[in-house]
Amino acid sequence: MNRHYMFSLIAVLLLFLIAYVGVAAVGLEVLFGIIIPYAAIVVFTVGFIYRIVGWARSPVPFRIPTTCGQQKSLPIFKQAKIDNPSTKGNVVIRMILEIVLFRSLFRNTKVKVKEGGKLFYGYELWLWLFALAFHYAFATVLVRHLRFFTEPVPQWLQLLENVDSFMQIGLPGVFLSGVVLLAAVTLLFLRRVLLPQIRYISLANDYFPLVLIFGIAFTGILMRYFIKVDVVGAKELAYGLVSFHPTIPEGIGAVFYVHVFFVSVLLAYFPFSKLMHLGGIFMSPTRNLPTNTREVRHVNPWSYPVKVHTYEEYEDEFREKMVEAELPVDKELPPEPEEPEADETSEEKE
Amino acid sequence: MSDTPKPEEILSRSHTPPKTGWMDTPINIRPGMYCYASNPKSVDYVGLPYPRQWNPMEDDWNLPENWKEIIFEGMRDRLDRFRSFKVFMDICVRCGACADKCHFFIGTGDPKNMPVLRAELIRSVYRNDFTRFGKIFGKMAGARPMTLDVLKEWWYYLFQCTECRRCSVFCPYGIDTAEITIIGRELLNLLGLNIDWIATPVANCYRTGNHLGIQPHAYKDMIDFFCEDIEEITGVLPKPSLNRKGAEILFITPSGDVFADPGTYTAMGYLILFDFLEKKYGLDITWSTYASEGGNFGFFTSHETMKRLNAKMYAEAKRLGVKWILGGECGHMWRVINQYMDTMNGPADHLEVPVSPITGTRFENAASTRMVHITEFLSDLIYHDKLDLDPSRNDHLKVTFHDSCNPARGMGLLDEPRYVIQSVCKNFYEMPSNTIREQTFCCGSGAGLNAGEDMELRLSGGLPRANAVRHVHEKHGVNMLACICAIDRAVLPPLMEYWVPEVDVTGICEMVGNALNLPGQKKRTTDLRSEDLPGMEEEEDADE
Numbered sequence: 001m002n003r004h005y006m007f008s009l010i011a012v013l014l015l016f017l018i019a020y021v022g023v024a025a026v027g028l029e030v031l032f033g034i035i036i037p038y039a040a041i042v043v044f045t046v047g048f049i050y051r052i053v054g055w056a057r058s059p060v061p062f063r064i065p066t067t068c069g070q071q072k073s074l075p076i077f078k079q080a081k082i083d084n085p086s087t088k089g090n091v092v093i094r095m096i097l098e099i100v101l102f103r104s105l106f107r108n109t110k111v112k113v114k115e116g117g118k119l120f121y122g123y124e125l126w127l128w129l130f131a132l133a134f135h136y137a138f139a140t141v142l143v144r145h146l147r148f149f150t151e152p153v154p155q156w157l158q159l160l161e162n163v164d165s166f167m168q169i170g171l172p173g174v175f176l177s178g179v180v181l182l183a184a185v186t187l188l189f190l191r192r193v194l195l196p197q198i199r200y201i202s203l204a205n206d207y208f209p210l211v212l213i214f215g216i217a218f219t220g221i222l223m224r225y226f227i228k229v230d231v232v233g234a235k236e237l238a239y240g241l242v243s244f245h246p247t248i249p250e251g252i253g254a255v256f257y258v259h260v261f262f263v264s265v266l267l268a269y270f271p272f273s274k275l276m277h278l279g280g281i282f283m284s285p286t287r288n289l290p291t292n293t294r295e296v297r298h299v300n301p302w303s304y305p306v307k308v309h310t311y312e313e314y315e316d317e318f319r320e321k322m323v324e325a326e327l328p329v330d331k332e333l334p335p336e337p338e339e340p341e342a343d344e345t346s347e348e349k350e
Numbered sequence: 351m352s353d354t355p356k357p358e359e360i361l362s363r364s365h366t367p368p369k370t371g372w373m374d375t376p377i378n379i380r381p382g383m384y385c386y387a388s389n390p391k392s393v394d395y396v397g398l399p400y401p402r403q404w405n406p407m408e409d410d411w412n413l414p415e416n417w418k419e420i421i422f423e424g425m426r427d428r429l430d431r432f433r434s435f436k437v438f439m440d441i442c443v444r445c446g447a448c449a450d451k452c453h454f455f456i457g458t459g460d461p462k463n464m465p466v467l468r469a470e471l472i473r474s475v476y477r478n479d480f481t482r483f484g485k486i487f488g489k490m491a492g493a494r495p496m497t498l499d500v501l502k503e504w505w506y507y508l509f510q511c512t513e514c515r516r517c518s519v520f521c522p523y524g525i526d527t528a529e530i531t532i533i534g535r536e537l538l539n540l541l542g543l544n545i546d547w548i549a550t551p552v553a554n555c556y557r558t559g560n561h562l563g564i565q566p567h568a569y570k571d572m573i574d575f576f577c578e579d580i581e582e583i584t585g586v587l588p589k590p591s592l593n594r595k596g597a598e599i600l601f602i603t604p605s606g607d608v609f610a611d612p613g614t615y616t617a618m619g620y621l622i623l624f625d626f627l628e629k630k631y632g633l634d635i636t637w638s639t640y641a642s643e644g645g646n647f648g649f650f651t652s653h654e655t656m657k658r659l660n661a662k663m664y665a666e667a668k669r670l671g672v673k674w675i676l677g678g679e680c681g682h683m684w685r686v687i688n689q690y691m692d693t694m695n696g697p698a699d700h701l702e703v704p705v706s707p708i709t710g711t712r713f714e715n716a717a718s719t720r721m722v723h724i725t726e727f728l729s730d731l732i733y734h735d736k737l738d739l740d741p742s743r744n745d746h747l748k749v750t751f752h753d754s755c756n757p758a759r760g761m762g763l764l765d766e767p768r769y770v771i772q773s774v775c776k777n778f779y780e781m782p783s784n785t786i787r788e789q790t791f792c793c794g795s796g797a798g799l800n801a802g803e804d805m806e807l808r809l810s811g812g813l814p815r816a817n818a819v820r821h822v823h824e825k826h827g828v829n830m831l832a833c834i835c836a837i838d839r840a841v842l843p844p845l846m847e848y849w850v851p852e853v854d855v856t857g858i859c860e861m862v863g864n865a866l867n868l869p870g871q872k873k874r875t876t877d878l879r880s881e882d883l884p885g886m887e888e889e890e891d892a893d894e
């Protein structure tokens with residue numbers, strides 16, 4: 001199984017070398033600073049839309065939400081309005097809690113066999129915690145980077161930075177989000193490598209984005225605190241990209257281009273990978289539909305008529321036995337050879 | 351059965367996966383873990399493709415020559431028709447949260463029973479055939495081409511999933527293995543690869559109206575037989591009607607309830623309830639021999655087969671001219687009714703929004719489907735104090751309740767059965783919270799796997815459920831496991847026999863039948879099983 005994460009480690013190392021050598025030795029700043037980022041953004045945008053449209057084009061023939069609480073039935077029973085939402089408003093709340101707080105993951109348990117053969121299910125919140133830390137740190141880092149793409153830098157962004165570096169360790173102030181991101185991504189990686197069950201199900205496509213994001217965070221932190229690249233130059237390049245006046249300022253340093261290249265690879269890789277869960281979670285039919293399936297009819301756009309065994313066919317096969325058992329029938333038995341008499345007697349009996 | 355492992359063996363199974371990767375671990379189809387292949391006659395009767403004799407243990411499954419093409423086209427078609435399938439193929443991040451949520455994984459330790467890997471069996475082929483990335487990077491991207499061994503793996507593991515949806519509760523994206531299994535089985539059925547425990551009930555149901563193949567006259571005989579038993583026990587002879595036009599309500603319940611113990615006692619419970627309501631309040635209800643099946647093994651075959659079998663409910667309701675339908679205790683039946691029936695065979699314009707003729711309660715939650723669950727109906731009656739109940743006749747029972755998967759996770763019917771149980775029996779104890787309600791564990795035999803030949807699979811998969819029952823048995827002396835599902839009533843007795851032999855199994859309406867006083871009844875000294883009621887007997891002796 002090692003080959004899966006070895007493959008990812010080697011792939012990211014190669015990407016590093018490609019960008020580093022490309023810039024430091026060959027001088028391909030334009031390629032790595034302008035052409036590839038633009039291309040990556042195009043691939044990401046087109047790819048993302050393509051995937052969403054692809055999913056959206058497949059209809060939802062049946063309404064199949066997973067109900068995780070009491071249904072709406074009689075007034076005496078308290079409905080679990082979020083976990084079994086019967087209105088669109090409550091579905092929205094359910095979705096927000098899924099997307100913002102990873103509510104389903106929060107339920108996570110771990111089975112243990114205790115002595116005496118008793119199974120025990122303990123809450124297991126590490127995965128939820130790592131995942132939450134990872135996503136929020138990543139989001140914060142992403143937002144913080146808007147500083148490179150805006151002029152003047154909006155005030156709320158300045159505020160965010162102040163909050164993010166409130167610990168005031170050293171100079172420049174350490175951004176917590178970067179540290180948390182690096183730590184969370186490392187823990188998620190180690191979890192995959194160390195837990196036998198998770199290692200067993202992990203593919204190269206599970207390790208690769210983790211290693212790549214590690215590389216992004218690592219080069220970022222390297223530049224900010226250790227190598228201290230030319231921030232003004234970096235911003236000039238970034239701002240040039242978004243204002244469609246791309247430039248390559250002198251002397252930003254190769255590590256910066258590695259950082260940008262990693263981000264570009266991540267963007268381009270995104271739409272073709274499991275990272276599309278970002279879009280997919282909004283479209284999951286077990287979560288994003290109301291559970292009032294008996295109250296409001298759901299229409300299947302491709303519904304087609306099917307062959308059924310009609311009551312007439314059923315009665316035709318069993319009529320004799322049904323009449324004998326005094327079960328009501330729609331059509332009486334065909335008359336016996338001596339028709340009139342038989343008919344009369346049966347009527348008389350009734 | 352003689353080869354069935356001992357409980358300790360099942361309990362000590364390791365959950366650590368083998369050294370070889372899952373794609374390189376060959377499949378080992380083992381007796382006790384699979385169900386026999388479908389009988390060609392049954393497949394043919396309902397006109398499903400490729401009816402033939404085949405045996406899972408043999409190398410050659412007599413597949414049609416172009417089977418790979420059929421699977422490929424079948425997948426493409428379903429990716430286009432089911433957003434669920436397409437999204438679930440794409441967005442799994444393999445976080446592993448689902449892994450130990452599956453009763454089959456807990457019981458067997460087989461990593462391919464982790465929901466994520468069960469889905470990956472199909473996803474790997476999807477990546478290979480439908481994604482560019484899979485085509486380029488192959489195995490490294492988790493892709494593999496379809497082969498005979500892969501197909502066999504699909505068959506083996508898709509029939510080791512009971513579509514219980516427990517994993518989908520824990521999945522951060524709501525990925526539902528049941529949905530993947532349903533579509534996977536649909537693909538297998540394109541090649542005639544069903545199991546007989548599903549295929550034959552489907553054919554029976556199509557022909558006779560019920561899975562067990564009970565013909566109309568025999569169905570009536572069985573009901574009559576129950577009525578005679580009820581007369582013996584209570585002194586009152588119920589007179590139910592069958593196939594009666596013009597009734598107000600049509601009652602549909604799984605045929606398992608009229609066929610085998612302890613389901614039959616539940617059927618007697620229905621009869622007692624309806625007799626009481628008829629005499630006291632003039633309830634106007636009929637059974638049907640044509641719509642004599644609540645369950646739907648078509649659900650375990652394909653969406654189309656489900657629709658074909660389900661059509662009978664509305665058709666019969668229309669023919670008889672009833673106002674609405676009342677449904678009995680059954681698990682997957684209620685998932686079909688709650689989430690599929692109206693879409694498939696509705697709109698039921700010939701019916702009316704259900705209104706209880708006794709309390710006047712309008713069941714708004716069933717306003718469109720127009721079918722009400724018996725425990726919803728009962729809860730309403732009990733709340734309005736319309737039943738004459740003597741719970742002391744259930745005093746000898748210490749009851750716990752098993753939430754059936756489908757009513758729990760495909761409906762949310764959780765409090766209704768508990769309310770009814772607690773109204774008819776004073777001793778009620780819940781199992782641990784991670785094993786009930788939406789987190790309930792499957793009986794291990796759902797979705798058509800309740801055959802005899804796969805007993806080891808069933809006993810392994812039933813481990814988590816049985817373990818929780820054992821817990822309340824040891825802690826509170828629980829001796830009765832109540833459930834609202836016909837398959838449960840058929841499969842939990844052997845599961846209890848194996849894991850917790852001191853605990854018996856009952857339907858809810860059986861307990862209602864025991865507690866309900868019928869007008870003009872004699873002194874009740876036995877329960878519906880004709881077993882002496884402790885205490886009641888003594889009293890009688892003293893009277894004499």
